[in-house]
Amino acid sequence: MVRDLTIGQYYPGDSLLHKTDPRVKIVLTLVFIFVIFFCKNFFSLGLMIAALLVGVFLSRVPLKMILKSMKAITFIIIITALLNLFYTTGGNVLVKYKFITITDTGVYTAIFVAVRILALIVGSTLLTYTTTPTMLTDAIEQLLKPLKVFHVPVHTLAMMMTLALRFIPTLIEEIDKIMNAQKARGADLESGGLLQRAKALVPILIPLFVSSFRRAYELAFAMECRCYTGGEGRTRMKQMKLKGLDSILIVGCAVLLGGVIALNLFFKTYNLG
Amino acid sequence: MEKIIEYKDVTFRYEGEDEAHILPLTINGVTLNLEKGSFVAVLGRNGSGKSTLAKLTNAIHLPESGQVLVEGLDTRDEKNTDLIRRKVGMVFQNPDNQIVATIVEDDVAFGPENLGIEPKEIRRRVDDALKAVGMYDFRLAEPHKLSGGQKQRVAIAGILAMQTDSIVLDEPTAMLDPIGRREVLSTVLRLNRERGITVLMITHFMEEAAQAERVIVLDKGKVFLDGSPRDVFTQSEALKRCGLDVPQATGLAKALADSGIKIKTDVLNEEECIDAILTAYKE
Amino acid sequence: MSIIRLENVTHNYGDGTPLCVSAIKDINIEIESGELVGIIGHTGSGKSTLIQHLNGLLSPTKGRVFIEGEDIWQNKKNIKNVRFKVGLCFQYPEYQLFEETVFKDIAFGPKNMNLSEDEIKLRVLEAADFVGLSRDLLEKSPFDLSGGEKRRAAIAGVMAMKPKILVLDEPTAGLDPRGKESILNMILRYKKATGATVLLVTHNMEDVARIATKILVMNRAQVLMYDTVKNVFAHSEELEKIGLAVPQITRICRELKKRGLALDESIYTVDEACAALLPLLQKGVR
Incomplete structure (x- = not known):
């Protein structure tokens, strides 16, 4: 069933990473992604993987959950790895069969790219596993606050994100229901050409739109009734304050960054891309 | 007794598509006083105007003529809207369409946050409200994983945390199964008794209305019957005329009386019905 | 011969994972043609999983489903025809309306059956009569109808397929006593006119008591009782023990x-x- 999707889900816990300030986590995740791309060879990448494993350990998220998040993108990883394998030129030729040529650089690059993508995914799921969606949106709102100067409706955007997150499961369930109801009336959703299939979606989409509008309308009333008037004058129950823990993490990350630069330079000859 | 919500000769109609289509009055001259701390149920068939009556209390709808006063504040005055909504909280029919946040406790905090209350105080109120509706153990749950009855209790907690004096519930049990209905009703009853919160509950379930102190039956936008559950439910003819049923216990006593048996007919529930039949039997 | 027969039907959600749950377990039941069966049980007792097996929206993890003596999964391509034979009307069916006019919406099922234009028209008008929708409403947009009319139009959309077995999930949910009464009457009208077998999932015991011939009680993924209304209500204390009201x-x-x-x-x-x-x-x- 569609509703079993796990991408971007929160894993409840009380670990160090769970307790870290979500703003710090977002910034560090961004830095992490940036640094991963900055890694030039297996030594610097290896350092980042080690750091990532420490992160996984600190998060106390079971390894099974981490693997689950990787499963969703296995296909993409395999494709990119294969592309790199076949299309990298240079280095010693290992296999040559008709138009296929595989070189040792190709093999290294393929592995390198695959590991890099995996690290990216695990790094960012670590963020969503240890941070509730509400905390995430709150943190984004906080981080984007300076943009208010340029009249960017930061609070409204954050509220929209929260509501979207809140209603995604509800709407998925609703699609399920509508599809079943139309199938029960003999709707054929699986066969036919492209045009026919597009046509078959009408009985699903119209009821979905109608009900979404009704939901939005009712939700707006409900929010007004609870005295919602936008971001002005609102307080938050969960306050974000930087703590000692956060600064340790920041310092740790700075050290990592330095390490990566050093390793990149030191093993210059092994640099891949 | 102190009046908390007053309807003074209120009329209201919904807007038609254009000026040529003027819809009939949904509320047609309602005058009512709700007393502080009371539990009032409003019954009526679909389209009787009972939901509209609820939505007039906190300025979602404004009367076309007449006045709705909440603790003396006129809903038509825009300056009062915010103040009124701090005094009257609303719970709606569809539990899914009133929960805002992705975590239960964050949703309960939504109202107090809007009021600009201090974080520590919000935390205290949220915990207290969740305990009061028996959902404290679910404070970190995701709302879409809860049952309908649990979602409605979260919605009630969201109003409690705003510490309003009254709660208006617009058919809160219509979409729930029997267990959910029981959960919600017992929660509301308890809040009314223990915390003195004034409750106005719209419903079409007789069993629920029978638990209230006062039952108002609305028909075609007018107050048709108004009294204690006993006064109202024993008028089975009148109830049937406006499309409502009486509890089976009342119906049985009435049917027996109609067949010439000497029996008390103003019975409301099973026990009273059983007693009445046994008394008649012994005679 | 029984019109519905379930043989050791089990349905697991999340099969093969540690989170595997049986929504229904080892169901064996035979329902005779012409019965009006009330299906009662808690939310989560397996009622909706059960009824979705009858028209092949769900396929059993184990066991077999027979409709009119035929295993519906014998020929997978044929499953669409099973859906015309077993009309399933979900809870709050008004949310499935989508066409420009009520007529077209009711015609959606018959159209999928590839019937002739004339036959479709006949069926729509007949279904509208079953549910008491007047002719002038048929040309309106379904979204302009009142709540009660929408519900009736949606039920007509299922009745227009003239299913031999009509399954309704909580058709009276959210209606006032008079609205309930009129829905129950139209179910009886359809049954009388077509001789169909009707299954009615409901929480409302008074509804069941009023129109059902038999009751099927679901509890914890299994059938607890299947008997005449009289015999089931004779076990009222047992029903109350599993939290069902009598x-x-x-x-x-x-x-x-x-x-x-x-x-x-x-x-x-x-x-x-x-x-x-x-x-x-x-x-x-x-």
């Missing part, structure tokens, strides 16, 4: 019997109770 009138009669009145235990309507009590009380008068 009609108030049944509880009253049960208590009166305990206190020494010679009453039948399985009374479930006010009229029955009145008829049973009258001789006793009149004797008392004499």
Whole structure:
């Protein structure tokens, strides 16, 4: 069933990473992604993987959950790895069969790219596993606050994100229901050409739109009734304050960054891309 | 007794598509006083105007003529809207369409946050409200994983945390199964008794209305019957005329009386019905 | 011959994962043609999983489903025809309306059956009559109807397929007593006119008591009872033990019997109770 999707889900816990300030986590995740791309060879990448494993350990998220998040993108990883394998030129030729040529650089690059993508995914799921969606949106709102100067409706955007997150499961369930109801009336959703299939979606989409509008309308009333008037004058129950823990993490990350630069330079000859 | 919500000769109609289509009055001259701390149920068939009556209390709808006063504040005055909504909280029919946040406790905090209350105080109120509706153990749950009855209790907690004096519930049990209905009703009853919160509950379930102190039956936008559950439910003819049923216990006593048996007919529930039949039997 | 037969039907969600749950487990049941079966049970007892097996929206993890003696999964391509034979109307069916006019919406099912234009028209008008929708409403947009009319139009959309088995999930949810009454009457009207077998999932015991011939009680993914209304309500204490309410009138009669009145235990309507009590009380008068 569609509703079993796990991408971007929160894993409840009380670990160090769970307790870290979500703003710090977002910034560090961004830095992490940036640094991963900055890694030039297996030594610097290896350092980042080690750091990532420490992160996984600190998060106390079971390894099974981490693997689950990787499963969703296995296909993409395999494709990119294969592309790199076949299309990298240079280095010693290992296999040559008709138009296929595989070189040792190709093999290294393929592995390198695959590991890099995996690290990216695990790094960012670590963020969503240890941070509730509400905390995430709150943190984004906080981080984007300076943009208010340029009249960017930061609070409204954050509220929209929260509501979207809140209603995604509800709407998925609703699609399920509508599809079943139309199938029960003999709707054929699986066969036919492209045009026919597009046509078959009408009985699903119209009821979905109608009900979404009704939901939005009712939700707006409900929010007004609870005295919602936008971001002005609102307080938050969960306050974000930087703590000692956060600064340790920041310092740790700075050290990592330095390490990566050093390793990149030191093993210059092994640099891949 | 102190009046908390007053309807003074209120009329209201919904807007038609254009000026040529003027819809009939949904509320047609309602005058009512709700007393502080009371539990009032409003019954009526679909389209009787009972939901509209609820939505007039906190300025979602404004009367076309007449006045709705909440603790003396006129809903038509825009300056009062915010103040009124701090005094009257609303719970709606569809539990899914009133929960805002992705975590239960964050949703309960939504109202107090809007009021600009201090974080520590919000935390205290949220915990207290969740305990009061028996959902404290679910404070970190995701709302879409809860049952309908649990979602409605979260919605009630969201109003409690705003510490309003009254709660208006617009058919809160219509979409729930029997267990959910029981959960919600017992929660509301308890809040009314223990915390003195004034409750106005719209419903079409007789069993629920029978638990209230006062039952108002609305028909075609007018107050048709108004009294204690006993006064109202024993008028089975009148109830049937406006499309409502009486509890089976009342119906049985009435049917027996109609067949010439000497029996008390103003019975409301099973026990009273059983007693009445046994008394008649012994005679 | 039974029109519906389920043989050891089990359905697991999340099969093969540690989170595997059986929504229904080892169901064996035969339903005779022409019955009106009330299906009762808690939310989560497996009612909706059960009914979605009858028209092949769900396929059993184990076991077989027979409709009119045929295993519906024998020929997978044929499953669409099973859906025309077993009309399934979900809870709050008004949310499935989508066409420009009520007529077209009711015609959606018959159209999918590849019927002729004339036959479709006939079916739509007939279905509109079953649910009491007047002709002038048929040309309106379904979104302009009142709530009660929408519900009726949606039910007509299922009836227009003229299913031999009509399955309705909580068709009276959210309606007032008069609205309930009219939905129940149109189900009876359809059944009388077509001789269909009807299955009605509901939480409302008074509805069941009023129109059902048999009751199927689901509890914890299994069938707890399947018997006549009278026999099922005779087990009222057992029903209450698993948290299901019985009609108030049944509880009253049960208590009166305990206190020494010679009453039948399985009374479930006010009229029955009145008829049973009258001789006793009149004797008392004499």
